[in-house]
Amino acid sequence: SPAGITLQWNAVTGDPTLYGYEVRRSSASGGPYTTIATVTGTEYTDTSIIQGATYYYVVRAVDTSFNRSGNSAEVAATAELRTVSVTFTVTVPATTPAGSTVYIAGFLDRLDGNLPQWNPGGVALTQIGPNQWSITLTGKETTQIEYKYTLGSWDYVEKGAACDEIANRQLTLSYGSGGTQVVNDTVPNWRNVAPCGN
Numbered sequence: 426s427p428a429g430i431t432l433q434w435n436a437v438t439g440d441p442t443l444y445g446y447e448v449r450r451s452s453a454s455g456g457p458y459t460t461i462a463t464v465t466g467t468e469y470t471d472t473s474i475i476q477g478a479t480y481y482y483v484v485r486a487v488d489t490s491f492n493r494s495g496n497s498a499e500v501a502a503t504a505e506l507r508t509v510s511v512t513f514t515v516t517v518p519a520t521t522p523a524g525s526t527v528y529i530a531g532f533l534d535r536l537d538g539n540l541p542q543w544n545p546g547g548v549a550l551t552q553i554g555p556n557q558w559s560i561t562l563t564g565k566e567t568t569q570i571e572y573k574y575t576l577g578s579w580d581y582v583e584k585g586a587a588c589d590e591i592a593n594r595q596l597t598l599s600y601g602s603g604g605t606q607v608v609n610d611t612v613p614n615w616r617n618v619a620p621c622g623n
Contacts, residue, residue, distance in 0.1 A: 426507055426566065426600070427474070429474065429504075430471045430474055430480060430502045431468065431469070431470045432448065432469050432470075432482055432502075433468045434446070434467050434468075436467045437494075442488040443486060444465070444489045445466075445486075446469075446484050446486055447463050447485050447493065448471070448482065449461065449483050449484070449485065450471065450481065450482050451481045452481070455481075458483055461473070476505065478504055479503045479504075480501070480502055481500070482500050482501075483496035483497050483498070483500075484496070484497045506567065507600045507604060508565060509564060509565070509568075509601075509604055509606055510562075510605045511562050511605075511606045512605070513529060513559065513560050513561075514607070514609050514610070515527060515529075515550065515557070515609075515611065515612055516609075516610070516612070517558065518556070518612060518618075520614070520615070520619055520620070526549050526577060527550045527552075527574055527575075527576065528547065528548055528550065528576070529548050529560060529572055529573075530543050530544055530545045530547065530575055531543060531593065531594075532571050532572070533570065533572070535564065535570055536562050536568065536570065537564055538563070545578050545579050545582065565598065566599060568598045569595070569596070569598075570595070570596050571595050572594050574610070576618075580617055583613075583616075585614065588620065596608060
């Protein structure tokens with residue numbers, strides 16, 4: 426990510442003279458490489474990076490007499506925002522009319538897939554249970570969105586427990602440890618559906 430590129434490698438085993446590893450970096454494939462760190466473990470995070478730039482890394486082992494192995498195979502990494510897969514699961518009220526489809530609307534244009542912005546009937550969820558609907562979308566980490574659920578029209582937008590207007594739901598995409606994020610929401614009521622009118 427723009428905050429750092431983390432490298433991991435397999436340890437050298439069976440060499441009692443092993444001291445550690447030199448992490449080496451280049452801005453071009455094949456080098457020349459500059460040593461940016463000497464570590465005793467098998468992981469290093471390079472934080473002296475520029476967003477959008479691609480870096481090329483090799484690692485070599487160093488023993489206690491400062492003899493060095495050959496370079497490892499080269500790996501390349503780009504300092505860019507990572508993609509997060511977000512699964513929205515919403516529980517809707519039992520009063521939801523039979524045959525209805527649940528939609529999500531909001532600043533979805535900030536996510537992947539050229540999704541519409543605030544279109545109440547533009548992005549449908551899939552029913553996964555009697556009162557449960559779900560959709561998985563992707564976007565870049567740190568992206569912030571606001572959203573609401575509808576039944577395809579602003580005339581049937583989600584309402585609060587007392588049939589009150591509710592604020593837009595807010596979410597910031599977070600990569601976490603594996604790039605997946607789970608959001609569980611509940612819609613108490615719908616506008617123009619009992620008990621909120623009609």
